[in-house]
Amino acid sequence: MTTAAPENTSEPISKAVRGRKSRAREEELLVWPDLVFIEFICAVLFTVLILILAVLVDSVLLDRANPAITPNPSKAPWYFLNLQELLLHMHPALAGVIVPTVALIALGAIPYFDASNEGQGEWLSTPRAWLNLWVGAFVGFFGTLLLILYDASKHVVLFEMIANGTLSPQAPPTPSAEQYAAALQARGDAIPAGLQEIVNGSNPVLSATDTVPSEFYSQGIWNGASGYTAWPDSLEFLTTLRGIQTGIPWPEWTKSVPLGNLLRTDLFGFPRIELNIDISALIVEQIIPVTAMIGLPVLLAVVASKTGIAQSKRDHMIMQFSGFIAVYVILTIIGTYFRGVGLELEPYTIFSHG
Amino acid sequence: MASNERPQRGTLGDRLYDAAFQNRLWRSIFRSGYPNTPRNQMLAVATNVFLHLHPTRIHRTHVKITHTFCLGGLSFFLFLGLTISGVLLMFYYVPSVDRAYQDILALETDVRFGQLMRNMHRWMAHGMVLTVIMHMMRVFYTGAYKPPREFNWVIGVVLLVLTLLLSFTGYLLPWDQLALWAITVGTNMVGSAPLLGEPNRFVLVGGYQVGQAALIRFYTLHVIGLPLVAAVFMMVHFWRIRRDGGLARPL
Numbered sequence: 001m002t003t004a005a006p007e008n009t010s011e012p013i014s015k016a017v018r019g020r021k022s023r024a025r026e027e028e029l030l031v032w033p034d035l036v037f038i039e040f041i042c043a044v045l046f047t048v049l050i051l052i053l054a055v056l057v058d059s060v061l062l063d064r065a066n067p068a069i070t071p072n073p074s075k076a077p078w079y080f081l082n083l084q085e086l087l088l089h090m091h092p093a094l095a096g097v098i099v100p101t102v103a104l105i106a107l108g109a110i111p112y113f114d115a116s117n118e119g120q121g122e123w124l125s126t127p128r129a130w131l132n133l134w135v136g137a138f139v140g141f142f143g144t145l146l147l148i149l150y151d152a153s154k155h156v157v158l159f160e161m162i163a164n165g166t167l168s169p170q171a172p173p174t175p176s177a178e179q180y181a182a183a184l185q186a187r188g189d190a191i192p193a194g195l196q197e198i199v200n201g202s203n204p205v206l207s208a209t210d211t212v213p214s215e216f217y218s219q220g221i222w223n224g225a226s227g228y229t230a231w232p233d234s235l236e237f238l239t240t241l242r243g244i245q246t247g248i249p250w251p252e253w254t255k256s257v258p259l260g261n262l263l264r265t266d267l268f269g270f271p272r273i274e275l276n277i278d279i280s281a282l283i284v285e286q287i288i289p290v291t292a293m294i295g296l297p298v299l300l301a302v303v304a305s306k307t308g309i310a311q312s313k314r315d316h317m318i319m320q321f322s323g324f325i326a327v328y329v330i331l332t333i334i335g336t337y338f339r340g341v342g343l344e345l346e347p348y349t350i351f352s353h354g
Numbered sequence: 355m356a357s358n359e360r361p362q363r364g365t366l367g368d369r370l371y372d373a374a375f376q377n378r379l380w381r382s383i384f385r386s387g388y389p390n391t392p393r394n395q396m397l398a399v400a401t402n403v404f405l406h407l408h409p410t411r412i413h414r415t416h417v418k419i420t421h422t423f424c425l426g427g428l429s430f431f432l433f434l435g436l437t438i439s440g441v442l443l444m445f446y447y448v449p450s451v452d453r454a455y456q457d458i459l460a461l462e463t464d465v466r467f468g469q470l471m472r473n474m475h476r477w478m479a480h481g482m483v484l485t486v487i488m489h490m491m492r493v494f495y496t497g498a499y500k501p502p503r504e505f506n507w508v509i510g511v512v513l514l515v516l517t518l519l520l521s522f523t524g525y526l527l528p529w530d531q532l533a534l535w536a537i538t539v540g541t542n543m544v545g546s547a548p549l550l551g552e553p554n555r556f557v558l559v560g561g562y563q564v565g566q567a568a569l570i571r572f573y574t575l576h577v578i579g580l581p582l583v584a585a586v587f588m589m590v591h592f593w594r595i596r597r598d599g600g601l602a603r604p605l
Contacts, residue, residue, distance in 0.1 A: 028411040032395040035408060035417050042424045043431050050435070050481070054473035061462065064455040065534035067563060074535040076543070077525050079483050079518060083543060096543030097551060108511040110494070111504035120497040121602035123421075133495070314497070321494055 073343050081335030082328055088343060089151050089241060090289035099293065103324070114317045124318070132310055132319040139300055140323030144330045147292070152345040153239050156231045163229035171219065172226040178208040180217060183225035192216050241288060245280040254279040297323065407592050409600055416601045421496070425489035429517075430588065432482040439475040440577065447527070449573035451566045454529035479521050486517045498602035506594040509587055516584040523576035526569060537572070538564050 029035070076084045086095035119126035124133065149155065160169035175183070177198045181191050195216045197203045206213070223230045231239065237247030259275035297320055304310035310319050340346035364372070374380065375388040386397030396410040415421055446465055447457045461468035490510060493499055499507035526537045541564065545555035560567025595601070 025411075027414055029414050029417060030392060030395050031399045031408045031410055031412050032389050032405070035412055036399070036405065038417060038419070039424070039427055042427065046428060046431060047435070050474055050477055051470075053477045054470050057473065057477070058462075058469060059473050059476035060530075060532060061458060061528060062531040065451070065529045065531055067534065067565075069531070071531055071535055074539050076536050076539045077522060078480075079521070080540055080543075084539060087543065092543065092546030093548050093551065095546075097547035104511060104515060108508045111499040111501070111507050115501055115504070117500055117605050118497070120500045121604045122496060124495050125497070125604065129495075318495070325491060 072341050073339060075335070075339070078332060078336050081339075082331035084343075085148075085331045085335040085339070089147070091285035094286060094289060107324075110317060110321070114313045116313060118312060118314045126312065126314050126318075128309065128311065128315050129318055132304070132315045133322045135304065135309055136300070136319035136322030137326040140326030141330045143296060144327045145334075148330075148334055148345065151241050154345075156239050159231055160229065171223060171230055172228050174211050174217065175222055175226075176209050177206065177212045177216075180212040180222065183222060186225065187221065189221075241284055244288070245284045248280070250280045407596070409596065412600065413603060415603075422492060422601070423488070425485050425492050429482055429485045429489055432478045432485060433584070433588070435478045436475060436482065437581065439471050439478065442471050443475055444577060449527065449569050451529060451569055454527065454569065458528045458530070479524060483517055483521055486514050490514060496602060500602065503594075503598045503602060506591060506598060509591045509594065513584065513587050513591060516580060516587065520576065520580045520584065523572040523580060526564070526572045527576065529569065534564055537568065541568075 075081060083095055083100060086099060089095070119129065124130055157169065161167060163169075177195060181195055181199045184191050184195075191199075194203075195212070198206045198210070198213075199208045201208060220230070220233050235247075237243045239247065255278050256276045257279060259277055300319065300323065301310065301316055304316070304319055310316045334345075337348060338345055371388070384398070385401045386394045389395040389398040399405045399408055399410045443461070446461045446468065448454065458472070461472055463469075465471075493507065493510065522537075522540060525540075526533045541555050541559050544558060545551045547554065556562070558568070558571065559565075560571050
């Protein structure tokens with residue numbers, strides 16, 4: 001027992017005199033047996049569990065390694081599939097190295113940002129902890145999912161589903177020359193001479209019932225003629241992230257902007273890096289992903305502050321950490337189960353790898 | 355009254371107990387008696403090299419399963435299990451592109467319990483990645499990274515990376531299509547880093563593509579290099595838990 005305050009005095013006693021708060025012995029248990037036995041039982045339980053698992057499920061062994069045959073899809077181990085998923089949406093240097101490095105450093109720095117003792121030693125004990133956990137996890141999970149769906153043009157499919165009132169929207173098949181000529185006529189457009197020849201039968205190779213040659217054909221006109229509402233061509237740049245590069249007529253000079261040798265890497269024995277920058281690629285592969293990865297969490301934090309969802313540092317920490325874990329989980333799930341041949345987004349694939 | 359002062363003869367149980375736990379052999383191994391009294395129970399923990407990672411007393415909330423779910427302990431347990439099963443696997447495995455795949459096939463078909471041992475190693479490896487991540491989540495959500503435990507959190511992050519690297523290096527060893535191409539994809543990611551990516555990939559793979567040089571590098575890292583580094587960091591990790599006052603408690 002440490003020095004207790006005399007009970008018959010009302011004078012406050014300074015901290016130094018009072019000494020350390022007594023360690024509540026009655027609150028303590030002996031490690032032997034109360035902890036050691038739990039550990040022992042836990043170890044036995046898990047040995048049995050792993051043994052059962054190992055008896056029931058064999059680990060995968062495919063054919064002997066063959067550098068000449070690349071399996072499609074080729075996938076990294078599951079805990080790196082989140083990075084491989086990022087690889088599909090941004091510059092490989094970002095996805096493969098910079099993002100994980102920054103993420104790990106940020107993870108390690110958490111205690112140096114949040115040094116208060118608030119909520120220490122108990123599960124989510126601060127007032128808004130659970131709320132912040134769920135908000136962070138929800139936004140991280142579904143936000144990432146939406147971005148992935150966008151990059152797979154699923155919003156285009158959704159648009160065409162709604163616009164055409166069908167669950168499986170499909171652009172009408174390419175018409176024959178005469179069908180297409182008729183469509184042009186109906187629109188009041190002039191029929192090109194070459195197409196007219198085919199329809200008249202004066203073309204030596206193609207007949208009127210053959211598929212219309214691509215030089216006369218416009219998908220947009222045919223869609224309109226057959227009553228199909230497709231994603232507008234003018235919004236081509238909004239079909240995927242890459243669409244910003246391919247769907248906009250970037251001026252020729254933006255394709256290769258010579259910045260010279262900003263980095264004299266040859267001084268260190270590495271090849272000299274000549275920086276010729278394709279501005280549209282830079283925007284699509286680096287600027288937008290970086291802006292999104294920094295901007296969206298910041299936006300979430302600002303909104304959470306303004307609305308009072310997150311008020312303390314610990315609140316923000318819980319929200320961002322939960323968001324990070326949720327992003328890790330959704331990227332891993334998508335990378336593992338929803339990437340098929342050519343790493344295309346598929347409804348559901350089980351790629352057997354262990 | 356006088357008759358009561360004479361010491362009574364011990365029962366058979368007492369004599370057996372004395373014979374078992376009060377003899378020179380027992381005392382030479384365990385300095386304390388059998389841990390059936392508080393004193394001996396504390397001595398059992400304090401005087402045992404393995405158990406003395408623990409304090410002798412612990413707050414009652416810390417033995418509640420739901421406080422930690424044993425996740426840190428489980429990670430360590432899986433590490434030990436992986437070491438044991440890994441040593442057994444090493445008896446049958448030669449890290450050569452000509453033999454590795456055959457050795458795994460032989461392990462699965464010719465070696466008694468070989469398939470079981472490989473399965474256990476694989477499942478424990480996946481399990482350890484999971485328990486380490488979940489342990490990190492537990493520490494975060496219980497606020498256990500807060501001062502004075504900041505640095506131990508950093509060590510924990512290093513251990514997470516080491517766990518992933520241990521698993522990743524082990525992935526190549528069966529030398530099947532899954533192994534080769536997973537490692538090819540993985541190391542290509544390293545190669546995409548700016549400036550130092552390609553040289554780093556070259557060092558890691560030991561050439562321009564995953565082959566014999568990569569296999570022996572990954573093998574060496576997997577069976578000795580990374581486990582040693584991980585063991586050192588674990589040592590610091592566990593020691594710091596004690597130094598920083600055990601598990602975090604509300605202030």
